[in-house]
Structures are given as structure tokens and as C-alpha cells.
Amino acid sequence: MNVLILGSGGREHTFAWKLSQSPLLKKLYIAPGNAGTGNLGENINVNADDFPAVKSICLEKDINLVVVGPEDPLVKGIHDFFLADTELKDIPVIGPQKAGAELEGSKDFAKEFLFRHNIPTAAYQTFTSEDLDQGYAFLETLKAPYVLKADGLAAGKGVLILDSIDEAKAELKEMLTEAKFGAASAKVVIEEFLDGIELSVFVLTDGNSYKVLPTAKDYKRIGEGDTGLNTGGMGAISPVPFADDILMRKIEDRIVKPTVEGLKKDKLPYKGFIFIGLIKVDNEPIVIEYNVRMGDPETEAVLPRIKSDLLELFQAVGEGKLDQKTLELDPRFATTVMMVSGGYPEAYEKGKVMSGIDTVKDSIVFHAGTKQVGAEVQTNGGRVMALTSFGDSINEALAKSFANAEKVNFDGKYYRTDIGFDL
Ligand code: AMP
Ligand code: GLY
Numbered sequence: 001m002n003v004l005i006l007g008s009g010g011r012e013h014t015f016a017w018k019l020s021q022s023p024l025l026k027k028l029y030i031a032p033g034n035a036g037t038g039n040l041g042e043n044i045n046v047n048a049d050d051f052p053a054v055k056s057i058c059l060e061k062d063i064n065l066v067v068v069g070p071e072d073p074l075v076k077g078i079h080d081f082f083l084a085d086t087e088l089k090d091i092p093v094i095g096p097q098k099a100g101a102e103l104e105g106s107k108d109f110a111k112e113f114l115f116r117h118n119i120p121t122a123a124y125q126t127f128t129s130e131d132l133d134q135g136y137a138f139l140e141t142l143k144a145p146y147v148l149k150a151d152g153l154a155a156g157k158g159v160l161i162l163d164s165i166d167e168a169k170a171e172l173k174e175m176l177t178e179a180k181f182g183a184a185s186a187k188v189v190i191e192e193f194l195d196g197i198e199l200s201v202f203v204l205t206d207g208n209s210y211k212v213l214p215t216a217k218d219y220k221r222i223g224e225g226d227t228g229l230n231t232g233g234m235g236a237i238s239p240v241p242f243a244d245d246i247l248m249r250k251i252e253d254r255i256v257k258p259t260v261e262g263l264k265k266d267k268l269p270y271k272g273f274i275f276i277g278l279i280k281v282d283n284e285p286i287v288i289e290y291n292v293r294m295g296d297p298e299t300e301a302v303l304p305r306i307k308s309d310l311l312e313l314f315q316a317v318g319e320g321k322l323d324q325k326t327l328e329l330d331p332r333f334a335t336t337v338m339m340v341s342g343g344y345p346e347a348y349e350k351g352k353v354m355s356g357i358d359t360v361k362d363s364i365v366f367h368a369g370t371k372q373v374g375a376e377v378q379t380n381g382g383r384v385m386a387l388t389s390f391g392d393s394i395n396e397a398l399a400k401s402f403a404n405a406e407k408v409n410f411d412g413k414y415y416r417t418d419i420g421f422d423l
Helices: 010-020 051-060 071-075 078-083 098-105 107-116 129-141 165-177 245-265 298-305 310-319 394-407
Strands: 002-007 027-032 065-068 124-128 146-150 159-162 187-191 197-205 210-212 221-223 227-230 235-238 272-281 284-291 333-340 364-367 370-373 376-379 383-391
Touching: 002 010, 002 051, 010 027, 010 298, 010 310, 010 364, 010 383, 027 051, 051 078, 065 078, 065 310, 071 078, 071 098, 078 098, 098 107, 098 284, 107 124, 107 187, 107 284, 124 129, 124 165, 129 165, 129 187, 146 165, 159 165, 165 187, 197 245, 197 298, 197 310, 210 245, 235 298, 245 272, 245 284, 298 333, 298 364, 298 383, 333 394, 383 394
Parallel strands: 002 027, 002 065
Antiparallel strands: 124 187, 146 159, 146 187, 197 210, 197 272, 221 227, 235 333, 272 284, 333 383, 364 383, 370 376
């Protein structure tokens, strides 16, 4: 099969790495890709949001399956675009259609879905600029801290957690009446604050049956001890040690099954990944959010633990035959440490020459923001490169990732040395 992966981050390099191991793969294309994916297949300089250009690649390169990495093209309806096109309609797309992608594209839609299907989640109400006063009144009924969420996609920045009610009211006003997050905050979900420890569960579904993939925990803040600004993710650990059999049974029975059943009941065709953000409060799992794709950097820790042929699983998703496949996992821990550009997540410089990548031993190198320039690999983003390692314990795996993070160099390199500190 010829496969096209859409996206350019560490997640997409991990997909490329995993799919390259499949005997079913003939040729791999990545649009736009990075320096790492370029070693495994052919990068094509097309943006995933440019659907007509994606179509051209599919026809020119005789693509048999498309894997959509990021949420943007899904929420914009890339899968629907394929289904509506006579030349593309038979190419399986891994990623939901637009209607199902609303689980990530609209927080209000996701909350309605969760309540409609009796899936545990925080109490909430949704407001627009017309009912700002009701928004203030709802805030008065809650206890601090206050959770405000822009309804639409806001590049991971749309959630605010505020300690004082005055701040919460001021932010609500700014989101609704001054478009703080653009159109994404035309609606705001105000939610009860949940106090607990987070984990993520990943599900692959063909819309009927599903496989629960390994759990992971990511580290979103830039600073050690989970301090400072939010980032795309500074590292990940899989599996999550506190996700024992009892908790996983609750998650599957109360959350995963009703989610897949709910999609069916609501007639939302869904072939792809469901990334369920959970919080464990007193041993009970509660849904914080859905994403309609894999996480980044969670993918870098989760996929290496899947022993089964991922392309075979994707093919089964396309054919609606996922129930006929089994999922085999590596029991060891995988840890991912992300190296980022100095200054990130605020202003940072690109184009720094990287060295030492060839000296990495006992870790898998996943490129994120990198670019091949002649013989050089240069930095090309905030999150630059992920190092994933295996171990029988988290610490054993982490020691390898950290040792290798010392060997790879570029001007301004930074990484967190406390990934997994809370486990
Ligand atoms: P989201 O984009 O919905 O995942 O929210 C971003 C982050 O905000 C989550 O990963 C949590 O750390 C935090 N968060 C979101 N909702 C809540 C909530 N109801 N209670 C506590 N923390 C939350
Ligand atoms: N690491 C979080 C995300 O991919 O949304």
C-alpha cells in the first residue's frame, strides 16, 4: 500500500516510523513532514489544510490510505471532502468526518454528547455574549478555581483556570465580547473544577468495535514541577502506573464503550482515534475533553509500545473489520522527553544547526520541528525533537532519554529533567 501521512510533528514522525515497519507498506509520503520523516519516506511540501493539493498527491502517487495527524483538517472536514469526491471516495481516511470531529472542534458539542450518553464529566453551562449576565450568575454558584473554556479550537490555549471570581468575570467578558480567542470564544463553556490526577486514554475505532491503546500522561507546562506557561507537551510516560486494572475497567465500561455507542446512536460515522483526556478524582475517572486524533507527544510514547502491525489495524479500520484484529503490546515503560527551542512557548529562533543526532543510543529519535537543509538538520519549530526510551521502570527508561538529550545539541536547547516526577 502507498500511504500518505498528513502533518509535520513528532506525532507524524512516529506514525511514519511505525508504518515503515509494516510489510504491507510499499511507499510512504508525508505532507509536509520534517527532517525525520524525510528519512522514512518522501516529504511533499503541501499543507494538510490544502485539500485540493492533498487530492493531487493522492492521485499522482496512487495513495491507498491517508492518516490525518492534526485536528485542524479533520474539523475542517477533510474526510468528508474525500467521501464527496468520486476519485477519492474509496481511499480510507484515518480520522473522523466533520460531524464526529466536533467532539474536539466544539467544547459545547462535546459536553452535550457526554451528558446525552451519561458519561461522567464536570457540571457546566455554555454562554454567548447575549447572556453574559447569566454567565456571571453561574460563576457565582461555583467555588474557586473557575474553569473557562473557549468553545472552538484555540491551539491548546483556550482553557483558563482562575483563582478569583473577579478575574473569572473579566476573562469571561473578554472572551465573549472582545473575541479574546477570536471566533473560538464566541461561546464559552464554564465548568466545575475537578481536583485530581490526569491521564489520557487512546482508542482506535472503526465506528463499531474499538481497541483501547496504551494509556499515557503528558507534561504540558514549560517549567519543572509543572510550572510556567502551557506548551504543546514537554514529555510523556506510558503506561500510567496508577491506571490499574480496576481503573481501566471503569474507564472502559463508563467511558470508552458509551462513547463508541454514543457515536453510533448519534449517527456520527467515526473511523479513527479518540483521545480521551481524563482526570481521576477519588478513584473515579471523569472526562475532561475529547480530541479526535492522537496526542503529541503522547504518540511518541504510545505507538512504540504497540507490537501489532499498525497498517494492518488501519486497513481493518477502513474496512470496518477492526473486531477481527488483536492488539499486542510491549509491557515495558516508554518515556518521551521533548527538546525545545530556547524561549518556547514564547518567541524563539529557528534555523539552529543540530548535531549529535547520530550519537543517540538506546533511544528512538522522533523529529518534531526540524528541517533538512542540505546535509544539515536545522531547528524549525518550538518543539524540536523527542527522545523515546524503553525500560522495566520509568526511571530506567527516563535515564536513557535524558542521557541522549545531553548528546543532541543545538543553540538554546532546553528540556525538562523532571518528566514523570508526580508518578
Ligand atoms: P482541555 O483543553 O479541556 O484539555 O483543558 C486543558 C487543561 O485544563 C486540562 O488538561 C486540565 O489540566 C485543565 N482542565 C480542564 N478542565 C478542567 C476541569 N474541569 N477541572 C480541572 N482542570 C481542568
Ligand atoms: N499533548 C496534548 C495534545 O496533543 O493535545
